Amino acid sequence: MFRQLQFVWDQLPNLLWGFPNYRPGGLLLSILLSTGAVLAGLGLAIGLGFAAHSRVRVVRFLVGRALWLIRGIPLLVLLVLLFQVLGTGMVFGVEFSAFWTAATTLTLYAAAYQADMIRAGIAAVPQQLVDDARVLGARRLTVAATVTLPHCLRTMRPALLTQAVTVFKDSSVVVVLGVSDLTTNARIALGGDVRNAPYWIATYLAVGALYWVVAFALGRFVAGRGQAPLVGGPSRAYG
Numbered sequence: 667m668f669r670q671l672q673f674v675w676d677q678l679p680n681l682l683w684g685f686p687n688y689r690p691g692g693l694l695l696s697i698l699l700s701t702g703a704v705l706a707g708l709g710l711a712i713g714l715g716f717a718a719h720s721r722v723r724v725v726r727f728l729v730g731r732a733l734w735l736i737r738g739i740p741l742l743v744l745l746v747l748l749f750q751v752l753g754t755g756m757v758f759g760v761e762f763s764a765f766w767t768a769a770t771t772l773t774l775y776a777a778a779y780q781a782d783m784i785r786a787g788i789a790a791v792p793q794q795l796v797d798d799a800r801v802l803g804a805r806r807l808t809v810a811a812t813v814t815l816p817h818c819l820r821t822m823r824p825a826l827l828t829q830a831v832t833v834f835k836d837s838s839v840v841v842v843l844g845v846s847d848l849t850t851n852a853r854i855a856l857g858g859d860v861r862n863a864p865y866w867i868a869t870y871l872a873v874g875a876l877y878w879v880v881a882f883a884l885g886r887f888v889a890g891r892g893q894a895p896l897v898g899g900p901s902r903a904y905g
Contacts, residue, residue, distance in 0.1 A: 669864070669865075673862075673869070674868050674869055674872045678872075680851050681693060681855070681873065684851065691847070692846070692851045693848045695848075699765075699768065700830070700833045700834040701830075702773075703772035703773045703776050704833050707773045707775070707777035710773065710781070711777045712784055712815065715787070716788065718730065718781065719788055741771070741836055742842065744774070745767070745771045745840070745842065748767055748771050749767045749843060752767045752770060753767050764840075764845050767843065772836075776829065779829050780829060787818030787819065788814055790817075791814050791817045791818060796813060824888055827888040831881050835877060838877070841853065852870060852872075
């Protein structure tokens with residue numbers, strides 16, 4: 667047991683922030699990768715959420731089918747498919763690295779689920795708020811930016827933060843591309859040496875513990891934010 671703990675302790679810096687000359691990596695890279703995916707995905711999700719309430723039926727149909735397609739594909743399969751497309755330069759002749767393929771995949775994955783939350787949040791905006799803004803002379807874009815979106819984000823904040831926790835945990839799938847995240851670095855630390863077999867359980871327990879600590883901290887943060895109250899009835903999204 668002491669030798670296993672010593673092995674994990676010796677590898678802890680590599681698990682936390684990466685191997686020398688390959689930093690950031692490990693847990694730090696997992697956090698950066700998932701945070702970037704959640705933020706970029708949220709920006710995309712906001713556009714998709716408003717498009718889902720578009721007055722143009724074709725736009726609503728296309729957005730709905732696109733979200734259904736992405737959510738219907740397992741993340742691991744989506745990652746491999748996009749790597750076959752992006753990593754081979756099939757898009758504008760630009761070859762994406764494994765890291766940028768992983769980042770793109772996680773962003774699309776996050777956006778697909780966040781967009782549904784944004785769409786629901788927009789539908790929950792009290793119509794009276796929208797009508798009051800329109801009576802005061804606000805344009806539809808102004809209503810969307812100053813009334814609908816802020817209320818939507820407040821309402822859906824707990825759900826969005828919970829989704830961020832999910833994206834962080836699911837980011838471990840990038841191990842299949844060799845991106846130097848926490849799971850990948852654990853595999854590299856163990857290597858192919860059979861003499862390291864006794865350290866496998868201790869190492870992956872440490873990996874699970876690190877994921878749990880971050881996820882638990884985020885979960886407590888989500889719980890501390892509380893649930894925003896819903897007021898009023900259905901709305902017409904943004905005027």
